[in-house]
Amino acid sequence: MIQSMTGYGKTVLQFSTKKITIELKSLNSKNLDLNVRIPSYYREKELDIRKKLASNLIRGKVDFSVYIENNGGEASSKINENVVREYINQLRNIVDSDEIELLKIAAKLPDSLKTEKEELDEKEWNKIDEAIDKTIKKIILYRTDEGRVLLKDFEMRIAIIEELLNNVIELDPKRIENVRAKLKKGIYELEAKVDENRFEQELIYYIEKLDITEEKVRLKNHLDYFVKELNEQTSNGKKLGFITQEIGREINTIGSKSNFADMQKLVVQMKDELEKIKEQNLNVL
Template sequence: MVFSMTGYGQSTQEIGGYKISMEMKSVNHRYSEIVVRMPREWTCYEDRLRRMVQQRIVRGRVDVFINKERAGESTSSVEINMQVVDAYMQAAEQLRQKYGMSGHVDVNELLRLPDVMTVREVTTWSDEQLQACLEDGLSEALEGLCRMRAIEGSHLEQDTKERLARLEAIHAELVEWAPVVVTDYRAKLKQRLEQLADQHLTFDDAKYGMEVAIFAERSNVDEELTRLKSHLQQFNQLLSSNEPIGRKLDFLIQEMNRETNTIGSKANHLELVNRVVEMKAELEKIREQVANME
C-alpha cells in the first residue's frame, strides 16, 4: 500500500475546564522530521508524543500544534512574593534616609511593581491524567492524518501504475525496433555504395560487411533493454509492498533514466529516438509522483 507524505489531522480534548486542540500536518521531506509546538509547561511530554508519531510516520516532515484555551470558568490563586516586597521596602527606606525624601509606599503602587504578585491557575488534574489526555488527542489527530495520507497515496499509486504500464509498452516497442536499426542501416549503406560505384570506386563486400558489423556493435542496446525491464519489474513489485517505498522508487527512476539516456545516445533511428523521448517524459511525471510517496 502506498502512502502519501501529505496529510492533515486534528482533534479536540477537554480537561479541567480547558479545551486542548491539536493539529497535525505533514509535507514532503527526504527524511523524517517531527516538530512539536506546545505550551512551555507541557514540554516534559514532548518526547513521548514524538515517539507516538514516529511509530506511524516513517518519512516526511510532520508539524504538531498543541494549544489550550479556557472552556469555562477556571480557578486561580494569587501569590505575593514577600521577599520581593521586603526588598522594595528596604530600597524605599534607603532613599528616604539618604536623600531626605518623605512619603510612604502605597499598597496599590506596590502591587503594580514587577514580580510582587503572581497569578497562578489552579489545575484540577494529575500529571497522569494530562498525559493520557494529550496522548488520546494525538492518537485521534494522527489517525486522521494517516487516513488522508492513505487516500492520497492510493491516487498516487493508481496514476503511477498507469504511467508504468505505458513505460512497459514503450519498452516492448523498443525491443521490437532495436533489430530494425541495423537492418535499415545495412540497406541504406548498400544503396549509397552502389550509387557511388564506378570505374574508380568498386563495391567491396568485405569492407561493407565490416562497416555493418561495427555499426551493429556500436548501436546494440540489448543490455540496456534487459536492465530496463528488470527495473520496471522491481518498480511494480515495490508498489505492491507494505513498506515505505519512496526512496527506493526514486533510486529506480534514476537507474531507468540512465538506461534510457544510454539507449538514446546509441540509437541511430528515428523510431527509437521518438520512443526514448516519450519514455523520458513519462519517467519525469512518475518522478514527480514518487516525490510525494512515503
C-alpha cells in the first residue's frame, strides 16, 4: 500500500509541573530532510530521535518538535543575591537613589541571575520516548490514509490511459489504411509512372517504420506494472516515478509514429493523464 509523504501527528504528556507536547509534520521531498527542535537538556537524546525518525519515516521534509509549558514548581533561573547586593553597594557609592531604583539597575547587570542546569530525568525521558513512538504511529496512519486517496486517483487515471490505449489499438488498422491511401494519392497526383511491385515494397517498408505494435505491448505492460507496484506492501514513490518515465516514453513514440490526427488526439489525452499521475506521485513515499 502506498503512503503519502504528507502527514501530521501530535501527543501531549501531562506531568505534575509541566506539559510536554510532541509534534510531527511532514511534506514531500526527494530525500529525508529532518529538522529537530528540542529543549537543550534533551540534546543528548537528539541522535536517538533522529535515528528513530529516519528508520520509520524514510523520506520527506520532516519537522519534529518538543514544546514544554511549565505549570508551576521551581524556576530554573534564580536571583544571585550576593552579586546583586554587591552591585547595590557599589551603585550607592556612585549615585544617590532609593533602594528600589538601585535594585532595578542591579537586576540588569551581568550575573544577577544564575541559571541552574536542569538534569535529564530518565524516568521522564522514558515516557517521552514512548510518546514519540505514539506520535510516529499517528503520522504513519495519517500518511496511509492519504495514500488510499492517492491510490484511488492513480487507479482511475491508469484505467483511463488503458481505455485510450484500447482506442488506439482499434484505430490502428484505419490509420494504416489512411497512410496507404495518402501515399497512393500523392503518387497519382504527381502523374508519375511507377513500378507497382516496387511501389508496394516501398509502401510496406514505410508502413513497417510506422508500426506501433511493440509500443502498444510495452505500454500495456508498464501500466500493469504500475498498478502492481501500487499494491505492494512497501510504498516506493521513486520506483513508481521510473515506471511513469517508461510509460511516457512509449506514449511519445506512439505519438511520433501515428501520423494520424485521430490517434494523435488520443495520445494527447494519454499525456494529460500521465502528467497528473507524475504530479501526484511527487507526494508518494
